[in-house]
Amino acid sequence: MAKTVIDRIERLAQVSAYPWNLTRRVFSPQQAEAEALVLGWMEEAGLSARHDPAGNLIGRLEGAVPGGQAVVIGGHVDTASDAGRYVGTLGVLMGIAAVERIVRRGSPQGHAVEVVAFVADAAGRFGIPRLGSRAVTGWFDEHMLDIDDDYGVTLRQAMEAHGLDPEGPAAARRVAGDVLAYLEVAAEAGPVLEQSESPVGVVPALSGSMMLRVTLRGHAVGSATVPTRNRRDALAGTADCILEAERIGLEREDVAVTVVRMDVEPVPTFVVTGSVTFGVLVESSDDAGRRAATAELAAAFEGVAARRGLEIDIERSVDPDATRCEPGIVHLFERAVEASGHPVTRLAQGMATDASNMALIAPIGLVLVRCRDGVGWGPAGTVDPADIEAGLDVLTFVIGDLANGSDPPADGGSRVDVRLDASAARKLAGGGPS
Incomplete structure (x- = not known):
């Protein structure tokens, strides 16, 4: 057959x-x-x-x-x-x-x-x-x-x-x-x-799934005129957030964490990134584990923003069982x-x-x-x-x-x-x- x-x-x-x-x-x-x-x-x-x-x-x-x-x-x-x-x-x-x-x-x-x-x-x-x-x-x-x-x-x-x-x-x-x-x-x-x-x-x-929509806002300035240590670079902050998402996904065996999209502004060369919006998909058949991972992600992203002097907005999708x-x-x-x-x-x-x-x-x-x-x-x-x-x-x-x-x-x-x-x-x- x-x-x-x-x-x-x-x-x-x-x-x-x-x-x-x-x-x-x-x-x-x-x-x-x-x-x-x-x-x-x-x-x-x-x-x-x-x-x-x-x-x-x-x-x-x-x-x-x-x-x-x-x-x-x-x-x-x-x-x-x-x-x-x-x-x-x-x-x-x-x-x-x-x-x-x-x-x-x-x-x-x-x-x-x-x-x-x-x-x-x-x-x-x-x-x-x-x-x-x-x-x-x-x-x-x-x-x-x-x-x-x-x-x-x-x-x-x-x-x-x-x-x-x-x-x-x-x-x-x-x-x-x-x-x-x-x-x-x-x-x-x-x-x-x-x-x-x-x-x-x-x-x-x-598996149930939910999405975090995260926006980091910094300061768009010329790359040649502002020293690296003085920048509020939203793209660099996003890189930190992505590594945090990977860490949390690796530590939680039954939860999958995936960064799924990134929108960067401004796009021109020689300008430090002023704003980045990215999505994080959190999936698991363990409802409690998925929601705990979501809370941990949000806290980690807020910590990154605070360290780097960035503004942050986090929107959460519906999270059904x-x-x-x-x-x-x-x-x-x-x-x-x-x-x-x-x-x-x-x-x-x-x-x-x-x-x-x-x-x-x-x-x-x-x-x-x-x-x-x-x-x-x-x-x-x-x-x-x-x-x-x-x-x-x-x-x-x-x-x-x-x-x-x-x-x-x-x-x-x-x-x-x-x-x-x-x-x-x-x-x-x-x-x-x-």
Whole structure:
């Protein structure tokens, strides 16, 4: 099955607006062409396929109760500009392959299983990230329809050209209880799995992030007329702040600190810099650790400003809590990794995904598959067939157990009672999933 997944990824990579990079913008002819391929693969696997009113492509394997709860595996087919071939599509294609395995085994399903290709995971064309899952969770705002792309085409016009009713996304909404569990699988964009020598990592939470916007103001003077010791140089102060940001990031193992942008004034040569504005991104799945690092950064920057006689302004973005995966599903994924003969590795998902929205209506679970050199989200990303095979073993195991052995969450999204059926227990006792 891993070869089939890779062959399909390569086939989809040929569907692009440009021959020199992979670009399939949302509601474009390229997205339609790619979805036609995916729809065909869904039907080959035994799924009934359709589009919902928001344009999401849904393949469903019915359960014991028609129209009942479903275990949902999500991804996307459209891309941002110059995308990696595994981004989004890996989750969709591995979901299809896992369902095909389940169908071939002939196991009865207590609950339905769905594979969903959401529209517009990346901000991309209209600057609206995760548009499809917004609609599914009831967060679609009709004012978004008037947002236009770089060519003046509005979202409303793009949806109409794609054969969709712009007034339809509200009808795509699903309520808590419709989805038993929401799962994602993606390529890791980092080195943790290579370092741990494990092909599959389990995600306990999607990292939360916040931004500091820092402005240092000094005195713009001629470089030849003011001795270095007498200057109030905003750029030199910024250099100190950057080193402080690096120090704090290195000292806090579970927090990533990144200086992301710098605007310098004035620009002319032979003038000492009078003002610098820079951004600092602070990311972690540990909310308390992220907020402590943010406070430490602000104090360090203020100390730099005081020492150098600079004025400083610090603006803070909204700092939402990290999105937690359901502990029962995390545990089930870990059991599946162990059953397939690999060490369990936990790691954070550093990017917001559709799971961030789906967590509003269902318990979620995520796994990442090892990517060569840790560049799974870039154009150069490569996932080895053996690692895809290991990911399929884990995903099939978890889908099968949730669809057959787990009770639905009592309140539509806060709990999963993970109970292994007899078949799953035998697999754990005697080796990996077949």
